[in-house]
Amino acid sequence: MDRDIQYLKGVGPKRARLFRSLGIETIKDLLFYLPREVENVQNVSSAGSKIEDKAKVALTGVVVTAPSVRRIRGNLSMLTTEVSDSLGRYKLVWFNQPFLKSKLAVGKTIKVKGVYNKKYRQITVNEYNFSNQNINSQQSTGSLQPIYPITEGLNQKLIQQSISIALKNHINNLTDPIPKEIIEKYKLLGLRDSLLAVHQPKSKDQWLKGKKRFIFEELLTFKSALLIAKKRYNEQQGIEHYIKKDSMEVFSKVLGFELTGDQKKVMSEISKDMASSTPMNRLLQGDVGSGKTIVAAYSLYLTVVSGCQGVLMVPTEILAEQHYYNLKSIFNYFNINVELLTSSSKDKIKVYERLKKGEVDIVVGTHAILQEGVKFNKLALIVTDEQHRFGVKQRAVLRGKGSFPDVLVMSATPIPRTMAQMLYGDLDISSIKQLPKGRKPIKTYSTTPNNRNRVFEFIKKEVEKGQQCYIVCPLVDESEKVSGLAATQYFQLVDEYFGDISVGLLHGKMSSQQKEQVMTQFKNGEISILVATTVIEVGVDVKNANIMVIENSEKFGLSQLHQLRGRVGRGQFQSFCILICHTNSSTANKRMKIMTETSDGFKISQADLKLRGPGEFFGTRQHGVPEFKYFDMLNHMDYIQPATEAAQLVLENLSKESYHRFLKKIHQFADNYFD
Numbered sequence: 001m002d003r004d005i006q007y008l009k010g011v012g013p014k015r016a017r018l019f020r021s022l023g024i025e026t027i028k029d030l031l032f033y034l035p036r037e038v039e040n041v042q043n044v045s046s047a048g049s050k051i052e053d054k055a056k057v058a059l060t061g062v063v064v065t066a067p068s069v070r071r072i073r074g075n076l077s078m079l080t081t082e083v084s085d086s087l088g089r090y091k092l093v094w095f096n097q098p099f100l101k102s103k104l105a106v107g108k109t110i111k112v113k114g115v116y117n118k119k120y121r122q123i124t125v126n127e128y129n130f131s132n133q134n135i136n137s138q139q140s141t142g143s144l145q146p147i148y149p150i151t152e153g154l155n156q157k158l159i160q161q162s163i164s165i166a167l168k169n170h171i172n173n174l175t176d177p178i179p180k181e182i183i184e185k186y187k188l189l190g191l192r193d194s195l196l197a198v199h200q201p202k203s204k205d206q207w208l209k210g211k212k213r214f215i216f217e218e219l220l221t222f223k224s225a226l227l228i229a230k231k232r233y234n235e236q237q238g239i240e241h242y243i244k245k246d247s248m249e250v251f252s253k254v255l256g257f258e259l260t261g262d263q264k265k266v267m268s269e270i271s272k273d274m275a276s277s278t279p280m281n282r283l284l285q286g287d288v289g290s291g292k293t294i295v296a297a298y299s300l301y302l303t304v305v306s307g308c309q310g311v312l313m314v315p316t317e318i319l320a321e322q323h324y325y326n327l328k329s330i331f332n333y334f335n336i337n338v339e340l341l342t343s344s345s346k347d348k349i350k351v352y353e354r355l356k357k358g359e360v361d362i363v364v365g366t367h368a369i370l371q372e373g374v375k376f377n378k379l380a381l382i383v384t385d386e387q388h389r390f391g392v393k394q395r396a397v398l399r400g401k402g403s404f405p406d407v408l409v410m411s412a413t414p415i416p417r418t419m420a421q422m423l424y425g426d427l428d429i430s431s432i433k434q435l436p437k438g439r440k441p442i443k444t445y446s447t448t449p450n451n452r453n454r455v456f457e458f459i460k461k462e463v464e465k466g467q468q469c470y471i472v473c474p475l476v477d478e479s480e481k482v483s484g485l486a487a488t489q490y491f492q493l494v495d496e497y498f499g500d501i502s503v504g505l506l507h508g509k510m511s512s513q514q515k516e517q518v519m520t521q522f523k524n525g526e527i528s529i530l531v532a533t534t535v536i537e538v539g540v541d542v543k544n545a546n547i548m549v550i551e552n553s554e555k556f557g558l559s560q561l562h563q564l565r566g567r568v569g570r571g572q573f574q575s576f577c578i579l580i581c582h583t584n585s586s587t588a589n590k591r592m593k594i595m596t597e598t599s600d601g602f603k604i605s606q607a608d609l610k611l612r613g614p615g616e617f618f619g620t621r622q623h624g625v626p627e628f629k630y631f632d633m634l635n636h637m638d639y640i641q642p643a644t645e646a647a648q649l650v651l652e653n654l655s656k657e658s659y660h661r662f663l664k665k666i667h668q669f670a671d672n673y674f675d
């Protein structure tokens with residue numbers, strides 16, 4: 001079955017190329033190429049009067065009248081003939097296929113599929129077959145037809161035929177990897193029955209049962225792999241941090257605010273993990289502005305007071321710098337040493353040396369920290385601020401720089417728990433839902449470019465009161481060949497409009513130095529209006545900024561809009577988010593409505609997932625989820641719970657022989673997915 005698809009009877013090298021374009025390389029791949037849906041095709045004659053007008057029907061009959069061709073108008077011609085089977089006589093119609101006339105000799109058997117016209121007992125034919133060979137029995141008896149994703153040159157019939165042959169010749173060579181116990185407990189169909197159920201369904205129910213097995217198996221494999229990874233990690237000897245009872249009190253004294261209940265709860269969860277000899281592996285998720293950074297800072301503090309080193313890795317340089325300065329201001333009180341490491345850092349070698357010697361307590365940086373040259377004296381805590389940007393593998397590289405250090409993954413795109421368990425199934429999850437005291441809800445409005453001057457006038461008033469504003473555009477400059485406003489040109493427009501008010505520009509194509517300078521000026525209030533691309537999307541924290549204007553807001557995903565909006569409302573001022581939407585499509589309107597009505601990041605990410613679909617929402621594999629063949633996050637949520645439970649069962653029974661085959665499958669999966 002692992003043989004190349006070209007060796008399947010009836011395929012050959014030419015068709016094999018077409019199969020390959022559908023991702024089918026081997027005979028086995030073909031067997032697991034499942035239909036997209038099944039279509040109910042009734043046999044017109046045996047279904048009798050039950051059949052409805054315009055229904056899709058099938059018929060096998062003998063040609064009883066000589067065909068005739070009639071020109072209807074212009075180039076359109078209509079060929080008609082009559083066929084009969086043992087139960088009745090029907091008219092068949094083909095449009096624009098006059099050449100068939102010579103083939104439809106009286107007495108010939110023909111199988112057809114098409115659309116039924118009840119009044120005239122007539123079928124407009126879509127597919128026909130003169131062969132006497134019973135290639136696909138459903139077609140003649142009339143029942144459910146599997147519909148496969150096809151490609152040019154490879155139609156449904158060819159795929160169905162090839163699958164029939166593959167099933168006939170190879171199905172007996174297949175052994176079910178799922179242990180019997182699980183098949184029985186979760187009422188799954190066995191492998192062979194499932195394949196027959198999906199490719200040659202006898203009923204809709206049977207097709208659904210077959211499909212269910214494949215979805216379940218895929219999810220079970222993924223979940224089992226995650227649990228095994230988690231178990232292996234838990235079995236390692238991690239670092240037992242020494243945590244004093246009053247640590248939280250001592251730490252929070254230097255902050256200028258009271259910690260929220262959720263922050264305290266999560267901090268305790270983390271300190272418990274860190275005190276244990278099992279390595280911590282925890283996800284910290286919280287809505288924008290909920291104060292995750294302080295939690296990260298606390299865990300870094302715990303590691304340093306235990307005599308170890310910690311890392312904070314973030315996705316952008318701007319963010320790295322910001323965190324660096326924030327942490328420095330806190331850790332100065334404790335005499336804790338913080339260094340910055342990004343690809344544009346000048347004294348990298350010096351930092352490397354000091355890290356290795358243990359002279360640096362905490363390093364904050366971008367993926368530059370992953371470089372081979374970066375070595376630690378005693379790395380005991382890794383915090384990554386992921387925003388779905390690092391993956392499992394990058395986390396593993398960092399881990400390798402210590403001896404089973406504790407890991408805290410922060411995510412600013414909060415997602416509902418079930419989804420989080422899918423994405424980060426190998427991690428324990430902590431969530432912060434509460435926002436710090438005194439925050440006023442951000443007022444969000446959606447408008448059109450026609451109202452831009454009114455928006456500018458509003459900004460002017462707020463700036464005159466001493467506030468600051470962000471304006472986000474999707475692109476850097478107009479040379480990028482996509483529609484949408486470009487920050488560089490927009491900056492000139494804004495600069496002119498606002499005259500004396502100082503306007504800055506920030507985008508990803510600027511050098512790190514330039515970016516840093518602009519951010520510092522904005523932070524210090526020397527710039528009042530900052531025109532930027534999405535470089536400011538994550539983490540940027542300027543409390544005095546209270547207006548966020550997003551041009552071409554229709555071009556951003558909901559979660560991204562929520563992230564951008566989260567750049568304001570971080571202080572005690574009333575904040576505003578104005579979405580300038582350049583299209584009037586119903587999808588855009590729906591999305592803007594969600595944004596103006598909802599401020600809960602958990603709800604927004606769920607709506608985003610629904611609107612954009614899992615592919616776009618989660619991005620590709622590097623963002624942490626494998627590309628599933630059958631499982632779809634949006635439609636198969638209710639599989640997660642039973643598959644997770646079954647995975648637990650797998651884990652408990654790994655040593656049993658009946659689980660060995662499945663374990664092999666899990667390992668194959670994990671090899672592709674993990675390191």
Ligand SMILES: Nc1ncnc2c1ncn2[C@@H]1O[C@H](COP(=O)(O)OP(=O)(O)OP(=O)(O)O)[C@@H](O)[C@H]1O
Nearest residue numbers: 257258259260288289290291292293294412436539
């Ligand atoms: N308990 C608190 N009370 C008041 N202010 C707080 C509290 N916790 C954090 N803050 C402040 O709130 C702001 C937002 O915190 P932080 O940057 O940690 O949020 P975040 O969760 O990382 O959000 P984002 O994902 O948007 O970056 C910061 O200025 C921080 O100093």
